[in-house]
Structures are given as structure tokens and as C-alpha cells.
Amino acid sequence: xxxxxxxxxxxxxxxxxxxxxxxxxxxxxxxxxxxxxxxxxxxxxxxxxxxxxxxxxxxxxxxxxxxxxxxxxxxxxxxxxxxxxxxxxxxxxxxxxxxxxxxxxxxxxxxxxxxxxxxxxxxxxxxxxxxxxxxxxxxxxxxxxxxxxxxxxxxxxxxxxxxxxxxxxxxxxxxxxxxxxxxxxxxxxxxxxxxxxxxxxxxxxxxxxxxxxxxxxxxxxxxxxxxxxxxxxxxxxxxxxxxxxxxxxxxxxxxxxxxxxxxxxxxxxxxxxxxxxxxxxxxxx
Amino acid sequence: xxxxxxxxxxxxxxxxxxxxxxxxxxxxxxxxxxxxxxxxxxxxxxxxxxxxxxxxxxxxxxxxxxxxxxxxxxxxxxxxxxxxxxxxxxxxxxxxxxxxxxxxxxxxxxxxxxxxxxxxxxxxxxxxxxxxxxxxxxxxxxxxxxxxxxxxxxxxxxxxxxxxxxxxxxxxxxxxxxxxxxxxxxxxxxxxxxxxxxxxxxxxxxxxxxxxxxxxxxxxxxxxxxxxxxxxxxxxxxxxxxxxxxxxxxxxxxxxxxxxxxxxxxxxxxxxxxxxxxxxxxxxxxxxxxxxxxxxxxxxxxxxxxxxxxxxxxxxxxxxxxxxxxxxxxxxxxxxxxxxxxxxxxxxxxxxxxxxxxxxxxxxxxxxxxxxxxxxxxxxxxxxxxxxxxxxxxxxxxxxxxxxxxxxxxxxxxxxxxxxxxxx
Numbered sequence: 001x002x003x004x005x006x007x008x009x010x011x012x013x014x015x016x017x018x019x020x021x022x023x024x025x026x027x028x029x030x031x032x033x034x035x036x037x038x039x040x041x042x043x044x045x046x047x048x049x050x051x052x053x054x055x056x057x058x059x060x061x062x063x064x065x066x067x068x069x070x071x072x073x074x075x076x077x078x079x080x081x082x083x084x085x086x087x088x089x090x091x092x093x094x095x096x097x098x099x100x101x102x103x104x105x106x107x108x109x110x111x112x113x114x115x116x117x118x119x120x121x122x123x124x125x126x127x128x129x130x131x132x133x134x135x136x137x138x139x140x141x142x143x144x145x146x147x148x149x150x151x152x153x154x155x156x157x158x159x160x161x162x163x164x165x166x167x168x169x170x171x172x173x174x175x176x177x178x179x180x181x182x183x184x185x186x187x188x189x190x191x192x193x194x195x196x197x198x199x200x201x202x203x204x205x206x207x208x209x210x211x212x213x214x215x216x217x218x219x220x221x222x223x224x225x226x227x228x229x230x231x232x233x234x235x236x237x238x239x240x241x242x243x244x245x246x247x248x249x250x251x252x253x254x255x256x257x258x259x260x261x262x263x264x265x266x267x268x269x270x271x272x273x274x275x276x277x278x279x280x281x282x283x284x285x
Numbered sequence: 286x287x288x289x290x291x292x293x294x295x296x297x298x299x300x301x302x303x304x305x306x307x308x309x310x311x312x313x314x315x316x317x318x319x320x321x322x323x324x325x326x327x328x329x330x331x332x333x334x335x336x337x338x339x340x341x342x343x344x345x346x347x348x349x350x351x352x353x354x355x356x357x358x359x360x361x362x363x364x365x366x367x368x369x370x371x372x373x374x375x376x377x378x379x380x381x382x383x384x385x386x387x388x389x390x391x392x393x394x395x396x397x398x399x400x401x402x403x404x405x406x407x408x409x410x411x412x413x414x415x416x417x418x419x420x421x422x423x424x425x426x427x428x429x430x431x432x433x434x435x436x437x438x439x440x441x442x443x444x445x446x447x448x449x450x451x452x453x454x455x456x457x458x459x460x461x462x463x464x465x466x467x468x469x470x471x472x473x474x475x476x477x478x479x480x481x482x483x484x485x486x487x488x489x490x491x492x493x494x495x496x497x498x499x500x501x502x503x504x505x506x507x508x509x510x511x512x513x514x515x516x517x518x519x520x521x522x523x524x525x526x527x528x529x530x531x532x533x534x535x536x537x538x539x540x541x542x543x544x545x546x547x548x549x550x551x552x553x554x555x556x557x558x559x560x561x562x563x564x565x566x567x568x569x570x571x572x573x574x575x576x577x578x579x580x581x582x583x584x585x586x587x588x589x590x591x592x593x594x595x596x597x598x599x600x601x602x603x604x605x606x607x608x609x610x611x612x613x614x615x616x617x618x619x620x621x622x623x624x625x626x627x628x629x630x631x632x633x634x635x636x637x638x639x640x641x642x643x644x645x646x647x648x649x650x651x652x653x654x655x656x657x658x659x660x661x662x663x664x665x666x667x668x669x670x671x672x673x674x675x676x677x678x679x680x681x682x683x684x685x686x687x688x689x690x691x692x693x694x695x696x697x698x699x700x701x702x703x704x705x706x707x708x709x
Contacts, residue, residue: 074335074653085649099649111489117417118406138406139329139399141339142417148489148646150337154399156330178328179399249646251575252488273648275580 036205038107038128039186040229040257041216042239043100045267047223050098054080057218058102060168061187063175065159077153079103079184080215087266097267100224102215103151103184104248104256105130111254112143112152120181128229128257129186137180144181148249149256152183186226187213208234229257246271290444290682294690297681298531307677310670317667320660321396329399333658338642342657343397346665348480348634350386350672351424352508353627355516357383357431358466358473363517363547365466374540378527378685379520380434385675387428389668396664416482423476430469433458438683474509481508484637491576493641495566503562504637510558514551515630517544518603518623525620527680534696535686538614545619549607552626556600563596584652587640595636599629 058064058080067076080102087095106112110130113121120136121143123129132152144152158178161169169175172189176182194211198204208231216226227234236259239245245261246268262268291297298306324331334341360379364372395401407421439445440455478501484493485502495502521544524536567578582589606612606622613619643653657665679685 068330070330072335074337075330076336083647083649101647109488111487114412114414115417115486116412117415117421118403118410119412120406120410136403136406136410137400138403140397140417141334141399142415142483144336144339145642146487146489150647150650153336154329154339156335157328177400181399249489252491254489270648274576275583275645275648 036126038229038257039211040105040128040227040236040240040259041102041186041213042225042236042245042259042261044223044225044239045097045099045260045262046264047221048082048098048100048219049221049223050082050084051220052082053218053220054100054215054224055082057214058184058187061170061173061189061214063159063169063173065161065175066165068157068160071157075154075156077155077182079151079153079182085267085270087270095264095266097262097264097270099260099271100215101149101151101248102258103130104149104254104258105184105186107255107257108253111146111148115142115146117142127186127191129188129191130183131185131188132181132183134174134176134180134182139179139181141181148252148254152181154181155179190214244268287682290442292443292682292684295684295693296533303677303681307674310673310677313666313670314674317663317665317670320663321392321667323660324396324664325401329397331658331660333656333661335655337653338639338655340638340642341655342661342665343393345635345638346668347390347393347397348638349631350390350668351477351480352512352515352630352634353519354383354386354390355473355477355512356518356520357386357434357516358427358469359513359516360520360544361434361466362470365463366470369543371537371540371543374536374686374688375520375524375544377438377683377687378524379516380431380438381676381679381683381685382520382523383431384428384435385672387424387431389672391424391428392671393664393668416479416486419479420476420483423472423479427469427472427476430465430472434462434465434469437462438679438685441684442682473512477512478505478509481505481637484641487641488574490641490644490646491571491574492581492644493637494570494574495562496570503565507555507559507562510551510555511630511633514548514555515626516548518548518552518607518626520544521548522620522623522627523676524686525616525623527676527685531680533689534692535689537688537692540688541619542613545607545613545623548623548626549604549613552600552604553608556596556604559596559600563592581640581644584644587636587643591632591636591640595629595632599625599632603629 055078059078062079064077064079080100083099083101085097085099087093089095105128107123107128110121110123113123113130117140118136118138120133120138122131122133124131139154141154144150144154155176155178159175170189172193190213191206191211194206198206198210208227212226216224225235225239227236229237229240231237236257239259239261242259242261244263245259247256247259248271250256251272260271287300297303320331332341356379360372360376363369364376395404398404407418411418411422437455437458440451440458445451481504482502484490485495485497485504487493493504495504497503497505521541524541528535571578571581581587582592603622603625606618607626612622639655643655645652
């Protein structure tokens with residue numbers, strides 16, 4: 001299985017017959033009539049160095065306040081988290097990979113959408129992006145319980161910035177109040193700005209490359225790529241057809257729009273395994 | 286001091302003794318209110334819940350007390366719809382238990398949500414696909430029904446009966462009791478089921494996800510059945526506790542045994558269906574989602590013991606005890622079995638709430654544990670203290686057990702025949 005490096009043994013936690021799901025994306029059963037774009041992302045795990053630039057850029061772009069002094073890793077807000085995952089081996093056979101995990105923008109029966117009691121979560125038919133409306137959120141956190149990717153975050157504290165730092169806030173993004181849930185929305189403020197620019201230029205739609213989330217822009221190795229999955233020439237659409245691509249928890253049928261790619265077999269096997277190889281903490285940030 | 290408020294023909298302890306009884310509960314309530322106040326003012330950062338453990342002690346408490354409070358609707362259903370007259374002896378007590386459980390759960394929920402002032406959003410922007418919407422609507426409606434059912438009990442108070450208008454109003458309300466029992470049963474079926482459905486529909490949580498019938502997962506039906514099974518058990522248990530603490534005979538043995546028999550019968554059906562559901566889940570649902578069920582029990586302390594305890598020890602065993610007439614006739618066995626049944630359902634709600642969130646879904650995530658903060662425990666205790674206080678005041682000033690006077694006279698007779706004492 002891992003022919004490139006005989007020192008690396010298969011992880012015992014991985015089932016020998018575990019197979020990677022085919023990359024051909026299933027057509028949603030109920031194609032939305034007004035759907036114009038289906039924005040998605042591809043993340044090349046072989047390129048990710050785990051530098052965390054995406055996390056910082058995301059926080060700055062989306063006005064995520066500095067962590068409260070009482071916050072723990074489990075109570076912090078990081079729309080994108082980078083996990084350090086290893087192959088379960090020790091010594092020279094040990095190999096690691098960094099896996100950025102953000103809202104996977106599920107496309108089919110989105111788990112968080114149908115559980116929200118007051119329609120504070122919705123899939124934008126024009127973009128396919130799963131949006132969260134903090135102004136309508138009750139803070140019941142049912143959507144957090146429903147999300148298999150743990151990609152939703154609750155505002156446990158009032159947002160606060162050190163004196164002077166509030167001047168750095170992004171005017172296109174409203175900070176969220178205490179007691180509501182938030183998550184990655186592919187930098188919706190940027191989408192609005194791109195839409196306005198396109199309208200000003202007399203174009204009906206956003207051109208490819210005119211709308212890019214902050215994490216994509218900040219990645220120094222170009223590991224994160226963004227585009228319209230309906231555009232067969234876009235990088236995520238190309239990545240979706242790559243034999244080395246996979247999606248997280250694809251077996252649950254949530255049709256995520258984030259495609260991960262790695263040429264290393266063990267990475268794909270670990271991602272597809274039903275159970276963590278060890279109980280230790282992997283998340284960074 | 287308060288004798289004019291106490292029902293004629295029954296005896297209650299002195300005011301001083303009653304004050305001593307309620308004092309620790311009041312202290313607990315004050316502590317709990319302070320804890321809840323901290324959470325409301327400073328925010329949910331006062332709790333040990335986090336982004337992974339979005340639900341914790343309070344949701345477990347809500348699910349459990351609502352299941353235990355099911356005695357109100359189910360006893361009403363059995364008495365007013367199925368005409369089981371023996372249960373008239375406990376119906377008032379069951380209504381008070383229902384009021385306490387449901388209002389307590391609502392209070393805990395108000396603290397649990399991040400934006401309590403937005404509670405009305407659910408009614409204004411309802412998502413008809415969400416089980417939580419159904420729960421919110423049904424519980425709110427049912428609590429209103431319970432309050433209307435509680436009102437005649439209050440208005441029967443000795444002093445309040447002196448007001449003719451109250452007497453007329455109480456009489457008119459009583460005419461509605463059959464309608465209220467029907468409406469209460471309908472609403473309860475839905476919200477008990479929807480509480481189960483809350484977890485069963487979580488396709489992103491293979492530990493909780495269940496297949497089902499149409500839009501309802503199997504947990505929808507199992508929650509209805511389990512609540513209907515333990516509701517009578519909790520009424521039985523409460524009646525026994527009140528009898529023991531007040532040192533009075535309040536309910537005829539026949540009524541207690543009938544509650545036990547009904548509970549046992551429903552519990553047996555529940556255990557059977559729960560077993561089938563678990564087997565389907567282990568062999569089809571969970572592996573079908575790519576998660577072998579055995580892995581959920583590889584994380585300590587949630588081993589397979591929890592499944593055995595829930596289904597066999599706290600399900601099958603009390604069901605068998607309650608279905609065996611000889612054992613049911615003995616107070617010790619009857620009460621122990623009822624307590625075991627209640628614990629079994631509490632364990633089921635704990636598993637649904639806590640184990641579901643503890644088990645990781647991503648293969649590179651980790652198993653996590655959660656310990657509630659003192660503020661969470663304090664709020665939990667506030668609900669408990671509130672329940673005890675409402676019940677204590679209701680027992681003292683209202684006629685919760687209509688057979689009490691008759692049994693008091695019987696006790697007087699029995700005292701002349703000591704051999705009969707202590708038997709049901």
C-alpha cells in the first residue's frame with residue numbers, strides 16, 4: 001500500500017479494507033433552480049506546511065476578536081483549524097500531515113440547516129454557501145451538535161478588542177455578539193464586494209478569480225485553492241476529479257464542497273478511517 | 286398559623302416544622318438562582334460547555350425531567366380517556382409533578398440558550414423541518430395546558446373556596462378536563478417524540494443517527510414509549526416518598542400497584558423495541574454510515590457496560606419485577622423497580638446527550654470528556670429545589686391525594702389491628 005517508503009507501516013487503526021470513495025461528485029437530488037455558482041475549495045495537503053497563516057488571515061478578515069483570557073482551545077473561535085495528523089508510527093517511520101478544517105459547506109441535506117429552529121442557517125441558492133445569520137440565532141447550539149466537522153463556534157464571551165485595535169476591524173463584516181453561533185462563510189463580505197465590483201463594471205456575474213476568501217489569498221504555498229465547482233476549469237473542479245482527492249466524512253452523504261488532495265496513501269487512509277488512531281490532541285490553534 | 290389554608294380532614298405538620306423542611310431547599314434555590322444569574326449576566330462562559338460539548342448537564346436535565354414528568358399526561362390519559370378510575374387517587378399529584386418538571390425544564394432552557402430574549406424568534410421564524418421547533422411549540426402549549434389543569438387544584442384550596450367566583454370557575458374548568466387530557470396527550474406524544482427525534486435525525490452523528498418511519502427516526506417512538514413507561518413509575522415513586530416523609534398513607538395500594546403494572550407493561554414493550562433498534566443500529570445503520578458500532582464503546586468510561594446497564598439492568602429487570610404480581614405487591618420491590626426504571630431513562634437521556642457529543646466523528650479528532658462547572662450544577666440544583674418547594678407547598682395547601690381522608694380513617698381502624706400495618 002505504501003510503496004514509496006517501506007519504513008512506513010499501515011496504521012493499525014485503519015481498517016485494511018477501507019477504501020477511498022470515488023471522487024465523482026454526486027449530482028444533488030434537488031438542483032436549485034436559481035443556483036448560479038457552487039463555490040468550493042481544494043486543499044492540497046502535500047503543500048500545507050501548517051504555518052497557520054490561513055487561520056490568522058481568516059480571523060483578521062472576519063473580525064474574530066482576540067481570545068478572551070479565560071478561553072481554552074475548546075472555547076476559542078477559529079473558523080479554520082489546522083490539525084496535525086500523524087500516521088500512528090513512532091521514530092523514523094513517523095509521518096505527519098497538516099489538515100486545515102473549516103466549514104465544509106455541505107451541499108445535500110446540510111446537517112446544520114434543517115435542525116435550526118428559527119431558520120438562522122441557510123444555503124444561499126446563488127452561491128451554494130452555507131450562511132449563518134447571527135442576528136436571528138437563538139444560541140441553542142443544536143447546529144453545533146449536528147455538525148460532524150465541529151466547524152461551528154459559539155461566542156462564549158462578548159467580543160472585545162484591545163484599545164486601538166478596533167481601528168483594524170474590517171468595515172465589511174459585522175462582529176458577532178455574545179451568545180450566538182458563527183462559522184466560515186467563505187468570506188461573505190468579499191463576495192459582496194466582488195458582486196458590487198462586477199455590477200459596477202456592468203457584468204452580470206463575478207468573474208473567475210475576482211472573489212477569493214482570505215485564507216486562500218494568504219496561503220504562502222498555494223495549498224488552498226478556491227473556485228466555482230460548476231466551472232470545470234476551476235481548480236476545485238479539477239481537484240474534484242483527481243484520483244488523489246477525497247472529502248471529509250464523505251460516507252455520511254453530506255456532499256461537502258471542500259476537496260482535500262494528497263498523493264500519500266496513508267493520509268487518505270487516515271482521513272477515511274472510522275476511528276482516530278490515538279486519543280491525543282491533534283488540533284492546533 | 287396557616288391552618289385555615291390546610292384542607293379539612295387532613296393533618297399537616299406544624300408551621301415551624303414545615304419551615305425547617307423548606308429552609309434547606311430555599312437555600313439551595315437561592316444558590317441556584319445566583320448560579321443561573323451569573324450565566325445570564327456574564328454569559329455561558331460560566332459553564333464548562335464548549336464548542337464540542339454544545340450540550341451538557343442542562344439538556345440532560347431537561348430531557349430527563351420531561352420524561353419523568355410524562356406521568357402527568359399519561360395518568361390523565363389513563364384516567365380520563367381510558368377510564369381507569371383507580372388513578373384518580375394520584376392524578377392531582379401527577380399534574381403537580383408535570384407542572385414542576387415542565388416549568389423547571391423551561392427555566393433551565395432559558396438559561397441554556399445564548400440569547401434568551403430571542404425565544405420568540407422560534408415562533409416568528411419557525412423552521413418546520415427542525416425537531417426543536419416542534420419541541421418548542423408543543424412544550425409551550427403543553428405547559429399552558431398543565432397550568433390550566435393545575436388551576437382547579439389551587440382553587441380547591443380551603444380558603445380560596447370561600448370566594449364563590451373561584452368555586453364557579455373551578456367547576457367550569459373541571460368540565461374541560463377531558464378535553465385538556467386529550468389535548469395534553471396529543472401534545473405530549475409529539476414533544477416527547479421530537480425530543481428523541483432531536484438526536485435521531487443527526488445524520489452527522491452516526492452514534493445518534495437512527496433510521497425510522499417517514500420523517501421520524503426510531504428514537505422518536507422510543508422516547509414516547511419510554512416517557513409513557515417511566516411517567517407512572519415516577520408518580521409512584523413520588524407518592525411513596527411523600528408517604529414516607531410525611532408518615533401518612535395517601536394512596537391505596539391498588540392504585541400504586543396499578544401504576545406499577547402499567548409502567549412494567551410499557552417498559553417491557555420499550556425494552557423489546559429498544560433492543561431491536563439497537564441491533565438494527567449495530568448491524569445496519571451505523572456500519573452503513575461507515576462507522577462500526579463497536580468503536581463507540583472503545584472509549585472509556587463509555588464501554589458496553591453502559592448499554593447493558595441501560596437495557597438489561599435498568600430496563601428489563603424493573604419491567605420483570607413490575608410485571609410479577611407477587612413482587613409488585615411488596616412495597617420494597619415495587620418502589621425499587623420504579624426507581625430503577627426512572628434511572629434507566631435518565632441514563633438513556635445521558636447517553637443521547639453526552640456520549641453522542643463525546644465520540645469523535647473525524648478520524649483525526651479525539652474523544653473528549655466534559656465535567657459541568659459549579660454554575661451548571663447550581664442551576665441544576667435550583668430546578669430540583671424549585672420542584673421540591675412547589676410540590677411541598679402544593680402538598681401542604683392543596684388536596685393532592687383525594688383518598689387521604691379515607692385512608693386516615695382506615696389507619697385509625699388499622700391501629701386497632703396492628704397485623705395489617707405496612708402491607709399494601
